[in-house]
Amino acid sequence: MTTSDVSRDPANYCYRHPDRMSFALCQRCQRTICPECQTQAAVGVICPECMREQRNGRSTAQKRAERRWGRGGGVAVRAGAAPVTNWIVGITAGFFLLDLLLGLFGVSVAQWLAFAAPTLYPQYFGVFEPWRLLTYMLVHGSFIHVGLNLLSVWMIGRVLEPMLGRWRFIALYLVAGLGGAVAVAFLAFGSTVVGASGALFGMLGALLVIGRTLGGDVRGILIILGINLVVGFLLRAISWEAHIGGLIAGLLVGWVFSTTRRADQSRRQLILLGVIVVALLALLAVPPLIWLR
Template structure:
């Protein structure tokens, strides 16, 4: 009897989402008290509700039409909560196909490089020459099959649940801001002629925001911390990796992610997008500073 009671208590201490039995969660719907994961939770006036209760309305049995369902961060709940992640993966794969088809000339035109002499044309090129688009385009280029495979698997695993929790607009903002922060720190600290490319900066930003989200939901932090530690060991232990992009993306992701999930309801959008704008201001300042050094 004691053994059975202990097993039952253990099962109750780790409930799983009623729509996704493979996901443990500590959050319950405030109306029906069913366990819900970040993908299923919808922000309510008090706490969170499950999708079924949202559809049922405010307890009258009629569909809820007064307010649109919102995610944890205030984003719109969509039919496919992973759509934007799929689009980002598709864009990365499309750019990689073009890289393979066109060759180095395409990669060298769009990857991140600060200031390098091109003997063929007898001139310099890079971000310092005003090619600021490289800070963005480098986020969609990769150096080989292993590079893109690792990044896209990470994007799918981390990005999907985070997109569901934030909503598409906030998720895209986080992704772009983190990627640009990683590019800016690389431009600032790396050698001017050192090339850099990959979605790692943006993905590390998603890692950072995921850690903030899990802390916010009182989830077990050990898995994401272990994953971050492993990635940081690889970042600093494997030659040829632009650690600046990883650290810049991670820091930006933590800051932006914190604003996304902790902003008070009454000023939520202002704080979320205001914080994102401030991070972008830092990106601009770092870029201008480095350009002045190389001029």
């Protein structure tokens, strides 16, 4: 199927707004819906018609509970609404402030959360701290570092999260971060890395693949990627290795999401994501053979 075929396929557009492309399907009727038409349910999102049918089938007790506690059954995900993105930004900013506060007392949060490949190999270094494969994304080196990263995550997340849904977006963010750490272990074994830029590049990679699949114009994403990759190579303080690893992982996750859109492919989607994670973890067995021989 060509890009033009994808762009003409009505299944790639919201059934209520035929001019809006989307990646999300209603979990009940499986029709494509744009962010404006999505209502967050317990699992996934549902369209306005299915939500109306669900509400019409409520019992008297359920209606009374909803009147008491508000709009029960979920919060509508409006265009650009991205609660997981907001939580990621808030938690990461909180860790940065905590690191600053504890630093006044001589305690470094980054010291315990930053990624350094040697901490994964107790047989060589006597230390095994696997949480660093992900926690390095929570700590940053400066106000500029955390500010630019979180602003970018917030801007891109408001586009990606409504398209993918909460759990897919979380999976993308974590797998991309893992990919960044694995690349650092391969290409810069002795370095210490902090920051969410690996996950950020993974988000850009996934957005590139998904946008291309939906027939969108991805030239802007390519330009942003190109500029950031060049800057990463030029500035020694930036870990271009984490950028490359996160980007590759994001491209792979984006490919998985774009090829397993249908509801009957959810199991295949989980299996493919699991294969990516297992492959990344398995690759960590190689760096010591390269760097310590």
